[in-house]
Amino acid sequence: xxxxxxxxxxxxxxxxxxxxxxxxxxxxxxxxxxxxxxxxxxxxxxxxxxxxxxxxxxxxxxxxxxxxxxxxxxxxxxxxxxxxxxxxxxxxxxxxxxxxxxxxxxxxx
Amino acid sequence: xxxxxxxxxxxxxxxxxxxxxxxxxxxxxxxxxxxxxxxxxxxxxxxxxxxxxxxxxxxxxxxxxxxxxxxxxxxxxxxxxxxxxxxxxxxxxxxxxxxxxxxxxxxxxxxxxxxxxxxxxxxxxxxxxxxxxxxxxxxxxxxxxxxxxxxxxxxxxxxxxxxxxxxxxxxxxxxxxxxxxxxxxxxxxxxxxxxxxxxxxxxxxxxxxxxxxxxxxxxxxxxxxxxxxxxxxxxxxxxxxxxxxxxxxxxxxxxxxxxxxxxxxxxxxxxxxxxxxxxxxxxxxxxxxxxxxxxxxxxxxxxxxxxxxxxxxxxxxxxxxxxxxxxxxxxxxxxxxxxxxxxxxxxxxxxxxxxxxxxxxxxxxxxxxxxxxxxxxxxxxxxxxxxxxxxxxxxxxxxxxxxxxxxxxxxxxxxxxxxxxxxxxxxxxxxxxxxxxxxxxxxxxxxxxxxxxxxxxxxxxxxxxxxxxxxxxxxxxxxx
Numbered sequence: 001x002x003x004x005x006x007x008x009x010x011x012x013x014x015x016x017x018x019x020x021x022x023x024x025x026x027x028x029x030x031x032x033x034x035x036x037x038x039x040x041x042x043x044x045x046x047x048x049x050x051x052x053x054x055x056x057x058x059x060x061x062x063x064x065x066x067x068x069x070x071x072x073x074x075x076x077x078x079x080x081x082x083x084x085x086x087x088x089x090x091x092x093x094x095x096x097x098x099x100x101x102x103x104x105x106x107x108x109x
Numbered sequence: 110x111x112x113x114x115x116x117x118x119x120x121x122x123x124x125x126x127x128x129x130x131x132x133x134x135x136x137x138x139x140x141x142x143x144x145x146x147x148x149x150x151x152x153x154x155x156x157x158x159x160x161x162x163x164x165x166x167x168x169x170x171x172x173x174x175x176x177x178x179x180x181x182x183x184x185x186x187x188x189x190x191x192x193x194x195x196x197x198x199x200x201x202x203x204x205x206x207x208x209x210x211x212x213x214x215x216x217x218x219x220x221x222x223x224x225x226x227x228x229x230x231x232x233x234x235x236x237x238x239x240x241x242x243x244x245x246x247x248x249x250x251x252x253x254x255x256x257x258x259x260x261x262x263x264x265x266x267x268x269x270x271x272x273x274x275x276x277x278x279x280x281x282x283x284x285x286x287x288x289x290x291x292x293x294x295x296x297x298x299x300x301x302x303x304x305x306x307x308x309x310x311x312x313x314x315x316x317x318x319x320x321x322x323x324x325x326x327x328x329x330x331x332x333x334x335x336x337x338x339x340x341x342x343x344x345x346x347x348x349x350x351x352x353x354x355x356x357x358x359x360x361x362x363x364x365x366x367x368x369x370x371x372x373x374x375x376x377x378x379x380x381x382x383x384x385x386x387x388x389x390x391x392x393x394x395x396x397x398x399x400x401x402x403x404x405x406x407x408x409x410x411x412x413x414x415x416x417x418x419x420x421x422x423x424x425x426x427x428x429x430x431x432x433x434x435x436x437x438x439x440x441x442x443x444x445x446x447x448x449x450x451x452x453x454x455x456x457x458x459x460x461x462x463x464x465x466x467x468x469x470x471x472x473x474x475x476x477x478x479x480x481x482x483x484x485x486x487x488x489x490x491x492x493x494x495x496x497x498x499x500x501x502x503x504x505x506x507x508x509x510x511x512x513x514x515x516x517x518x519x520x521x522x523x524x525x526x527x528x529x530x531x532x533x534x535x536x537x538x539x540x541x542x543x544x545x546x547x548x549x550x551x552x553x554x555x556x557x558x559x560x561x562x563x564x565x566x567x568x569x570x571x572x573x574x575x576x577x578x579x580x581x582x583x584x585x586x587x588x589x
Contacts, residue, residue: 018453038416051488054318055544060351074347094441
């Protein structure tokens with residue numbers, strides 16, 4: 001699979017990265033080099049092999065149950081409780097009025 | 110004070126017996142850090158006030174004759190991807206410079222509640238992405254055993270701190286090998302627990318199905334001690350498993366005679382450097398002398414582990430790093446005039462090159478038209494890799510391999526070739542993909558004195574067997 005500069009710009013857009021011209025060039029080269037290596041996965045026949053998203057769906061679960069019910073241990077009652085202290089959290093904000101995060105204009109006309 | 114002889118076990122005993130006092134001990138470590146760390150670069154942040162405050166609290170308890178908590182006064186370091194309330198957390202990135210965490214990482218809190226004292230936050234590859242600690246947004250870490258070489262990564266700071274006696278032990282994180290490989294490069298012990306054994310709450314996420322927290326220590330016993338404290342179900346992490354925590358300290362004393370050890374041929378092919386091969390084969394011979402049965406096995410899909418890892422890890426990373434947008438915390442570009450510019454410029458200016466490369470790759474493999482070909486495909490191969498291990502563990506109790514294909518390489522040697530850097534993880538990534546535990550223990554040095562590590566992999570939630578075998582081997586090797 002060949003990645004072009006157009007692909008890099010499209011992906012950078014999806015990823016919200018404003019790459020410099022130099023970064024774009026480097027990225028075309030690096031992505032192609034990495035994808036070349038990744039292509040070897042196509043050597044494997046994976047028909048009928050189920051995909052695995054995580055390793056933890058077999059341990060500590062209730063095997064007598066089905067589906068999400070197996071993970072009852074990971075559930076809690078839907079009740080609100082104390083969260084992080086607002087003042088502490090807002091201290092990390094680049095710009096705020098103490099209650100809201102301030103950002104540049106969202107809607108442009 | 111001779112800090113080099115201090116282990117977790119020795120320190121906690123000395124403090125409990127009152128032959129070491131907590132405050133002078135912490136001060137001695139800060140003196141060592143002040144004199145030695147400028148040339149190593151292991152620490153990003155020191156928490157002197159907090160550390161001395163906690164040391165004084167322990168001192169007060171000791172003076173009153175009260176019972177001390179189990180790890181009272183033991184000075185440790187924490188990789189800067191784990192957050193501590195009121196302390197800067199950067200994840201090794203400029204994008205989080207000055208970020209002060211409003212909450213505590215569970216694993217760190219459990220050690221602090223047990224009395225351990227956090228000296229500071231250690232340097233790491235940015236967002237844990239790297240195998241050499243050269244991707245830190247701040248400065249690289251130098252291997253204490255040879256300052257011209259890398260300590261390994263991404264937990265290079267933690268491994269270097271322990272190896273250089275600037276902490277008695279440390280916590281690191283491992284997504285593709287980032288605890289085990291730096292442990293091998295620096296000549297210390299590194300433990301990757303089973304996925305879900307230790308809560309990830311408070312670990313700044315890189316790849317959520319692959320991230321693990323684990324100890325980096327001088328001895329296997331120390332790793333067992335720390336694991337006992339950090340392991341176990343945490344309500345704040347729904348992926349932390351509801352599986353009982355054995356008393357690992359008792360487990361490591363049990364005999365290893367009769368254990369079946371698998372040696373997978375795929376891990377001993379070309380690409381494995383000569384001295385590393387000899388050292389690891391020597392370790393296997395020692396384990397055989399201890400009464401273990403050596404069984405040749407095959408893990409046939411090994412060569413597909415790296416591409417599988419770099420699809421899954423980068424895909425998950427692209428999602429996890431989307432939160433760094435300049436809105437609520439972290440770096441915001443001063444040049445942004447619109448919201449879109451703020452997102453795009455803050456991220457491009459705040460993230461380093463490797464992070465951007467991985468975000469781009471991850472975004473690409475998840476994008477429409479490529480999702481099935483790459484991401485779904487990689488997830489299917491992940492199942493094949495898991496089956497390799499399940500079949501192997503029907504025949505053997507543990508698997509022995511080298512930790513890395515070579516000892517520590519020189520700083521700058523691989524920075525220009527991302528694929529070459531990625532291939533350094535060849536022996537470590539599979540464990541993260543499959544979720545099995547693994548440990549790296551020192552097994553010798555190269556002719557030029559560079560440490561070499563041997564890796565032992567075990568069944569899910571069978572850290573007891575791993576630690577038992579590693580402890581017996583370590584004892585036999587250091588007794589000679």
